[in-house]
Amino acid sequence: MNIAKNMEAIFLAAVALASATSFATASTPVQRIDPPALTQAAADASMTVVTITGKRLTAAEKAALAG
Structure with a gap:
C-alpha cells in the first residue's frame, strides 16, 4: 500500500467531494x-455590577501569607 502512487487519485477524489x-x-x-x-444592549440593562474596593498587600504581607 504505497500511498504516494495513489496521491493523485486521492486528491481528485477530495476535489470532487x-x-x-x-x-x-x-x-x-x-x-x-x-x-x-x-x-448585548438588552443584557446590559439588567446586569448587576459589583465593585470591590480594598487595599493591595505589600510585599511583606504577601510573603507572610505564602510562608
Whole structure:
C-alpha cells in the first residue's frame, strides 16, 4: 500500500467531494442571526455590577501569607 502512487487519485477524489458538497449546499439560504450588539444592549440593562474596593498587600504581607 504505497500511498504516494495513489496521491493523485486521492486528491481528485477530495476535489470532487468538495465540489459536490459546495454545489449541494449552494441553494440553501443563509441563516441570519441578530447582531450581538442588540442582544448585548438588552443584557446590559439588567446586569448587576459589583465593585470591590480594598487595599493591595505589600510585599511583606504577601510573603507572610505564602510562608
